[in-house]
Amino acid sequence: SQQGEEDPQALSIQEGENATMNCSYKTSINNLQWYRQNSGRGLVHLILIRSNEREKHSGRLRVTLDTSKKSSSLLITASRAADTASYFCATEYSNSGYALNFGKGTSLLVTP
Amino acid sequence: SAVISQKPSRDICQRGTSLTIQCQVDSQVTMMFWYRQQPGQSLTLIATANQGSEATYESGFVIDKFPISRPNLTFSTLTVSNMSPEDSSIYLCSAEWVQREYRNEQFFGPGTRLTVL
Numbered sequence: 001s002q003q004g005e006e007d008p009q010a011l012s013i014q015e016g017e018n019a020t021m022n023c024s025y026k027t028s029i030n031n032l033q034w035y036r037q038n039s040g041r042g043l044v045h046l047i048l049i050r051s052n053e054r055e056k057h058s059g060r061l062r063v064t065l066d067t068s069k070k071s072s073s074l075l076i077t078a079s080r081a082a083d084t085a086s087y088f089c090a091t092e093y094s095n096s097g098y099a100l101n102f103g104k105g106t107s108l109l110v111t112p
Numbered sequence: 113s114a115v116i117s118q119k120p121s122r123d124i125c126q127r128g129t130s131l132t133i134q135c136q137v138d139s140q141v142t143m144m145f146w147y148r149q150q151p152g153q154s155l156t157l158i159a160t161a162n163q164g165s166e167a168t169y170e171s172g173f174v175i176d177k178f179p180i181s182r183p184n185l186t187f188s189t190l191t192v193s194n195m196s197p198e199d200s201s202i203y204l205c206s207a208e209w210v211q212r213e214y215r216n217e218q219f220f221g222p223g224t225r226l227t228v229l
Contacts, residue, residue: 031216042204042222043155050216088154090218098143098208100218102155 006089006106014111019076021106023089024069030092032072033100034063038085046074046087079110116207116221124227125195132191133224135205140185143208146178149223150201161188161205195228202226 007022035043062075090100115138144161159167167180182188202223
């Protein structure tokens, strides 16, 4: 079963606005990763945040992790139409080594 | 980041036939995995491809239906056998380098979009 749950399921914003997506998970993790998927294509790795980290930045992306609440958030600042995609959080399976358990994803639409 | 390629990128197959998907990584990796993404859904792990030994399958997936090979550290195949329309999905391989600077980061191939008629 899926460990991660993204919220909201769908988000529609205008260019220039910020987009925030949340991810909650159920069990202890070593790390949490965020991915982007455009129109059913391959996944693009965005950021990995480890359990001992609280915040990480990459360009216009900011990820936070709160292990006490078992939640993470992905913030995209100054969004662009090209950011339109589905965003997934993923945590490591406990029984399958390094395999990932994906949430259902947030579908982001950025309109000009 | 790593370069992972998959072949074919898409295919349309007839019910009852089999399709083998290839995954090639540009450098030796520690871990390789196969995932399935059904239409409008998230990714589900099919199996861990083990180099030189049988793959480790997740609940709901069996070797007879999804045989996997991994003959070396850069290549793996997934076969979807005796296909039915329910097998129509995107199949993605991924790789992880445990001992490199991308430790624990898992990279994905572009996926194979399979349609079964």
